[in-house]
Amino acid sequence: xxxxxGAQDLTALLDSARQDYSELAGRGLxxxxxxxxxxxxxxxxxxxxxTLPGAQIFKAADGTDTRNYGGLNGxxxxxQIFADLLNVPVGQLLAAGNSSLxxxxxxxxxxxxxxLPGAESRWVDQxxxxxxxxxxxxxxxFSICERFGIEMIPVPMTETGPDMAVVSRLVAEDASIKxxxxxxxxxxxxxxxxxxETVRQLAEMPTAxxxxxIFWDNAYAVHHLTxxxxxxxxxxxxxxxxxxxxxxxxxxxxxxxTLAGAGVGFFGAxxxxxxxxxxxxxxxxxxxxxxNQLRHATFLGSAEGVLAHMDKHRAVIAPKFEATLxxxxxxxxxxxxxxxxxxxxxYFITLEVPAGTASAIVARAAEIGVVLTPAGATHxxxxxxxxxxxxxxxxxxxxxxxxxxxxALTTCVKLVGYxxxxx
Amino acid sequence: xxxxxGAQDLTALLDSARQDYSELAGRGLxxxxxxxxxxxxxxxxxxxxxTLPGAQIFKAADGTDTRNYGGLNGxxxxxQIFADLLNVPVGQLLAAGNSSLxxxxxxxxxxxxxxLPGAESRWVDQxxxxxxxxxxxxxxxFSICERFGIEMIPVPMTETGPDMAVVSRLVAEDASIKxxxxxxxxxxxxxxxxxxETVRQLAEMPTAxxxxxIFWDNAYAVHHLTxxxxxxxxxxxxxxxxxxxxxxxxxxxxxxxTLAGAGVGFFGAxxxxxxxxxxxxxxxxxxxxxxNQLRHATFLGSAEGVLAHMDKHRAVIAPKFEATLxxxxxxxxxxxxxxxxxxxxxYFITLEVPAGTASAIVARAAEIGVVLTPAGATHxxxxxxxxxxxxxxxxxxxxxxxxxxxxALTTCVKLVGYxxxxx
Numbered sequence: 147x148x149x150x151x152g153a154q155d156l157t158a159l160l161d162s163a164r165q166d167y168s169e170l171a172g173r174g175l176x177x178x179x180x181x182x183x184x185x186x187x188x189x190x191x192x193x194x195x196x197t198l199p200g201a202q203i204f205k206a207a208d209g210t211d212t213r214n215y216g217g218l219n220g221x222x223x224x225x226q227i228f229a230d231l232l233n234v235p236v237g238q239l240l241a242a243g244n245s246s247l248x249x250x251x252x253x254x255x256x257x258x259x260x261x262l263p264g265a266e267s268r269w270v271d272q273x274x275x276x277x278x279x280x281x282x283x284x285x286x287x288f289s290i291c292e293r294f295g296i297e298m299i300p301v302p303m304t305e306t307g308p309d310m311a312v313v314s315r316l317v318a319e320d321a322s323i324k325x326x327x328x329x330x331x332x333x334x335x336x337x338x339x340x341x342x343e344t345v346r347q348l349a350e351m352p353t354a355x356x357x358x359x360i361f362w363d364n365a366y367a368v369h370h371l372t373x374x375x376x377x378x379x380x381x382x383x384x385x386x387x388x389x390x391x392x393x394x395x396x397x398x399x400x401x402x403x404t405l406a407g408a409g410v411g412f413f414g415a416x417x418x419x420x421x422x423x424x425x426x427x428x429x430x431x432x433x434x435x436x437x438n439q440l441r442h443a444t445f446l447g448s449a450e451g452v453l454a455h456m457d458k459h460r461a462v463i464a465p466k467f468e469a470t471l472x473x474x475x476x477x478x479x480x481x482x483x484x485x486x487x488x489x490x491x492x493y494f495i496t497l498e499v500p501a502g503t504a505s506a507i508v509a510r511a512a513e514i515g516v517v518l519t520p521a522g523a524t525h526x527x528x529x530x531x532x533x534x535x536x537x538x539x540x541x542x543x544x545x546x547x548x549x550x551x552x553x554a555l556t557t558c559v560k561l562v563g564y565x566x567x568x569x
Numbered sequence: 570x571x572x573x574x575g576a577q578d579l580t581a582l583l584d585s586a587r588q589d590y591s592e593l594a595g596r597g598l599x600x601x602x603x604x605x606x607x608x609x610x611x612x613x614x615x616x617x618x619x620t621l622p623g624a625q626i627f628k629a630a631d632g633t634d635t636r637n638y639g640g641l642n643g644x645x646x647x648x649q650i651f652a653d654l655l656n657v658p659v660g661q662l663l664a665a666g667n668s669s670l671x672x673x674x675x676x677x678x679x680x681x682x683x684x685l686p687g688a689e690s691r692w693v694d695q696x697x698x699x700x701x702x703x704x705x706x707x708x709x710x711f712s713i714c715e716r717f718g719i720e721m722i723p724v725p726m727t728e729t730g731p732d733m734a735v736v737s738r739l740v741a742e743d744a745s746i747k748x749x750x751x752x753x754x755x756x757x758x759x760x761x762x763x764x765x766e767t768v769r770q771l772a773e774m775p776t777a778x779x780x781x782x783i784f785w786d787n788a789y790a791v792h793h794l795t796x797x798x799x800x801x802x803x804x805x806x807x808x809x810x811x812x813x814x815x816x817x818x819x820x821x822x823x824x825x826x827t828l829a830g831a832g833v834g835f836f837g838a839x840x841x842x843x844x845x846x847x848x849x850x851x852x853x854x855x856x857x858x859x860x861n862q863l864r865h866a867t868f869l870g871s872a873e874g875v876l877a878h879m880d881k882h883r884a885v886i887a888p889k890f891e892a893t894l895x896x897x898x899x900x901x902x903x904x905x906x907x908x909x910x911x912x913x914x915x916y917f918i919t920l921e922v923p924a925g926t927a928s929a930i931v932a933r934a935a936e937i938g939v940v941l942t943p944a945g946a947t948h949x950x951x952x953x954x955x956x957x958x959x960x961x962x963x964x965x966x967x968x969x970x971x972x973x974x975x976x977a978l979t980t981c982v983k984l985v986g987y988x989x990x991x992x
Contacts, residue, residue: 430674438861
């Protein structure tokens, strides 16, 4: 990294960073900026779920006894609430267990072991297959591919989503590329929302693979951090209009709406895909936990109710994002040691530091009791070739812990950054 | 079937059956004896679960906030309750989602796609594999094998469990046999509990496959119908003592203890198997619904609490089994047209009718509005070679509906049985 600082100025800056670091080391910090978990304050917002649905209340709107077996599609009234929010016709949206990660994992399992609509054979019978992985991205997505030995091809993220020139070229020429991971709104970790043009291209682009799938992880569909409720284009509708209805798998969940561990996951897709999914699911399950779905439908009430509830989340976490951005600006502004995203929603801020310093920064932070997501976690196999991306998850710590942790992080950025310059 | 009835007597009996059938046909019955579902009265016993864990109550015994992500093993206090009941050390017992069927299905998925402890390769890479299927057995077990193209070899059930002479011979000589389905206590549908000698042989027998697994579906561990709480031997302990610790996968659930659709499933196995399972599960899940597990731990309290709760179930369903057995005896006793099991627990009575008549009986019952489990469902691929087994599930209907349905069933048995004799 070039700099116009004189050698003397650099020494002074480095000394100052060393002094700050040494002082922090003496404080016995124990702080954690790693995972995108809601804070206890956020979970308190859904306290009513701990006593719902209520004594002797167990009938669905259609009269079904939700306590018993059955109902593979999930509770209709809850699916209706999320059909609008996830842009999936209610008849093509399933409500499932407590996690959309499970549904994404099981989508791979099913595609590996049961022939997808449009496929020539099961993925497990096709020899080596590949997936496109926009980077930086979500480590748990990449872990699923890694588990099943699916090669990931990194694709750069831009301000409008994955670089579609790269994506379109790759999928047009290589039939072994079976899909792409997408977090279309407030993406993990960059906060980017895909532009309408990006979504249109994803829906319409020719693919060499007849069984290509977009894994559309709409994890932050209603997770706004500002007054603006950013919208993303209707990928399933666009794909259907383009004759590619079977291309899209939509995932969503209430994990970061209600209770992280006790929410409801959703799966949406074309009619053919849903039929295929239910055919497989029917061998695995006699129905999801419909009581928990009734609990959620009662608590949330409607799509508007979900948005109103998310406003309460915003009131809790927006100040944490603001504090993080403020400290980053105060400490790193003008230093040339970092740039960062200013997301309008979601759970993360991405800090980009000089190439070759991210791992060292994370290590130095750990030495003084501040745990950060491992450098590289945002890339397939945990390998960031530039070693420059650090993911900040501001939601879980208390406001004061967060501010202390972000300050410590910036101190480590300066320490490692100035050391690198001095070499 | 031979009979010493004179032709005249037979004609009279057949006429009488035809008259009874015709009368039933005029009643517009709409009755269902198919699935082993708890009745609303049984579900009412767990009504407290609809308001638990209670406002602001979400801390596990160890202080964990059960609302958030994490805790892949499941809630310790609930696992402790079921460790004794399922005969699995608590450190080797996981608490999961709302269904043990899912766990059994996923055990196949994992073994197909990830090399089992002791295996030479993944099952999916081993060419055709086989499973032993004691018959009559549980159709949902068989459906899982069918889905994955796993050939099932039927093994006769005896009064002490599967015919171990057949089982030991087959597994010793054929390395492509990867496992056996077992419902060790109050088996579905015969009600048989495996003898200690059967369990010992299963645990100790030599197998040609190094990755052989017993799928031990202890679905009715505490589901007693009499004062006697029948015990089954500790298969995991016996296998471990015999040097075959990795051979056993134990499954259980609260589905027929608390709420059928909103219970908790359990998986128990050796330390190596659990490590393998968690390694795979960690790619799929950030933890089960721990709130539901806390709900269950609070409601059930202890292993003794579970047994006390099951006494309440017995009070509801034992009279239904008694009525079923009474009507079977009144209507079919001495006719030579049927024999049936008298289970001490579980959810089913097996009725054996003359070879070649079961399908016709089920069809005749359907014509007058009485739905029975399809004949053949108790056998792999739905094919009972003798066409003689009918499964009766007495729990779900009301007492009066049940009695009407069983009477209608016996009428169909007589109608079809006497028609067959007359041919």
